[in-house]
Amino acid sequence: MHLVQIVDKVMDxxxxxxxxxxxxxxxxxxxM
Structure with missing residues (x-):
């Protein structure tokens, strides 16, 4: 898993x- 993919998932x-x-x-x- 690439760091970029992880960051993308977190941002999503x-x-x-x-x-x-x-x-x-x-x-x-x-x-109201």
Missing amino acids: QQCILITLSCCQEFGNKTH
Whole structure:
């Protein structure tokens, strides 16, 4: 496994987490 691939996977996971939290915040604001 190349280091670049690992970094890419980690970045992808972080992007997903950030997107999920953003969606949750956006959803909360819409429900308010």
